[in-house]
Amino acid sequence: MALVLHSWTPSKNVYKVLIAAEYSGVKVDLAPDFTMGVTNKSPEFLKLNPIGKVPVLETPDGAIFESNAITRYVARLKDSSLFGSSSIDYGHVEQWIDFSTLEIDIHISTMLAPRFGYGVNHAPAEEAANAALKRSLGALNSYLASNTFLVGHSVTLADIVLTCNLYYGFTYMLPKSFTSAFPHVERYFWTLVNQPNFKKIIGEVKQTDSVPPVKTPEEAAAAAKPKPEPKQEEKPKAAPAEEEAPKPKAKNPLDLLPPSTMILDEWKRLYSNTKTNFREVAIKGFWDMYDPEGYSLWFCDYKYNDENTVSFVTLNKVGGFLQRMDLARKYAFGKMLVIGSVAPYKVKGLWLFRGKEIPQFVLDECYDMELYEWKKVDISDEAQKERVNQMIEDQEPFEGEALLDAKCFK
Ligand SMILES: N[C@@H](CCC(=O)N[C@@H](CS)C(=O)NCC(=O)O)C(=O)O
Known part of the structure; x- marks a missing residue:
């Protein structure tokens, strides 16, 4: 059985997994007919993940939930270079994955959720998240002043997780007027999203030019209803079917x-x-x-x-x-x-x-x-x-x- 990922898309947690799969040369298929709020509440799904959250990866040996765990699993199947080349590299990769999750993602999510209509906005919590995010980005900015990547001299799993977490910030909530205080983070982010294996999955990235308003309780209630299935063209492109004839290689215009x-x-x-x-x-x-x-x-x-x-x-x-x-x-x-x-x-x-x-x-x-x-x-x-x-x-x-x-x- 191939690896099947159950989730809605587009989602940064799905991107993490698919980008790691690209680097490792592992085939991961998106489950067809997934409907957020319906499929993930079904009894069959709750057997895969008892909390009913996505993504979940089905493997021949059992299911895995939590996007970072899935990403690590996929990376370990073939290409261990995503974990660096020594024990200390491995420690640093894990360190930055935790930093990305606990010091960046959590604050972006806290500020983003009420803007997407999930949860209720709570001004002091938002203020605290904003201050904490600035502190984390400041630290990251200092580190990236003399480092192109988080660990060593090439992309590791830490870069995949961090970039996907930053992606939600840059795309939905942090305009240039916010990120320009962190020029090395900006340079890092654009460098990473333009790597071919990232671009193949995420596509062209555009930074938001405004901070979206928090939704009213009525808008939040409407937004809390099950989301319609994402449009086909929003889904990351699946790998071409094996039977498809290879296209002739186009000649270079030069x-x-x-x-x-x-x-x-x-x-x-x-x-x-x-x-x-x-x-x-x-x-x-x-x-x-x-x-x-x-x-x-x-x-x-x-x-x-x-x-x-x-x-x-x-x-x-x-x-x-x-x-x-x-x-x-x-x-x-x-x-x-x-x-x-x-x-x-x-x-x-x-x-x-x-x-x-x-x-x-x-x-x-x-x-x-x-x-x-x-x-x-x-x-x-x-x-x-x-x-x-x-x-x-x-x-x-x-x-x-x-x-x-x-x-x-x-
Ligand atoms: N820590 C989890 C977060 C999973 C998560 O929050 N998933 C959301 C969608 S992005 C979800 O399934 N929400 C449905 C729910 O809360 O019932 C991970 O990284 O996989």
């Missing part, structure tokens, strides 16, 4: 551009093989080959340089960006400079892309792109051309400062 006189691999070879007289050989060769009809050059500038307070964290951030650009290897070349001898370090780069614009699939697939300001190089401007040269050859000092590192994408 392959359909008119042929260019510039052969990217030739440039990459010239760059790699030039050991001496770099200016005379590689840089001159670059401009001899450069085809402005078939390629474009772009400067990028990291938007949050003041966050780059720890050298190895900054280097890891840039290294992660280059790894995620792997999907563009056939169509791009890049240089990323980490600048400065003391923190905060500046991150600036130069990219050569096939086509006259930054390829859309890169903007869609690589979430780092939005962490940088992008400016097209005007090659009729000699000063900009000289800046390109300096970036290609890792000139030091660069713009008056030492280089901490220079990384190349080729």
Whole structure:
């Protein structure tokens, strides 16, 4: 029997489970014909979860309730990297899961419930929840100032749980005017929801632009009635049926551009093989080959340089960006400079892309792109051309400062 998740959707508690399933490569099906307030009150359902709450996961070995427990179970079925790579990582993953649940989710839920018409609003309770949430987000903000993820250098279960909890806040109740006091939390949240495995389940996320009003007792009573079944299109997309024929892979639009006189691999070879007289050989060769009809050059500038307070964290951030650009290897070349001898370090780069614009699939697939300001190089401007040269050859000092590192994408 496959794993079957009983719940209404869209729900952050369901998202947690399905995102963990994506990371772990585990198949979880949503139970068909689930009606909130009806199905979960039935005697059969109460055998699965005696309190009649969702979600519940049915497995061949028995049912599991509580969304965090289900998420852990799914993650453990295959990919233990979601728990980190050591005992201390594991401890930290659990620590942040508890923090997310007890210090973030509980306060968001307290403030959100009366706005959804569940329970009665109680002003002092709301005030206390608001103050507690700000305290928790403040602490989280300090931690995230020098950490991209909660534990280690990649997504763990802690990030999945926290992001899903924050999701309700950002989507329904916390507009930019509230979250801007916590810029590192904002950056973290947008980074996570744009990871492909998150995006596949949650879809496009939009931050609310207002705080919804608390519902009156009449509205609350109406809202307490069983909810109609969510519309089909609101449900997270189920994995395609196994019998479905695989669709032919669409051609990358860049392959359909008119042929260019510039052969990217030739440039990459010239760059790699030039050991001496770099200016005379590689840089001159670059401009001899450069085809402005078939390629474009772009400067990028990291938007949050003041966050780059720890050298190895900054280097890891840039290294992660280059790894995620792997999907563009056939169509791009890049240089990323980490600048400065003391923190905060500046991150600036130069990219050569096939086509006259930054390829859309890169903007869609690589979430780092939005962490940088992008400016097209005007090659009729000699000063900009000289800046390109300096970036290609890792000139030091660069713009008056030492280089901490220079990384190349080729
Ligand atoms: N701690 C539980 C919370 C479950 C929960 O509150 N579920 C709500 C829907 S989001 C529910 O089933 N409510 C129905 C009820 O209270 O009867 C979890 O994380 O799974």
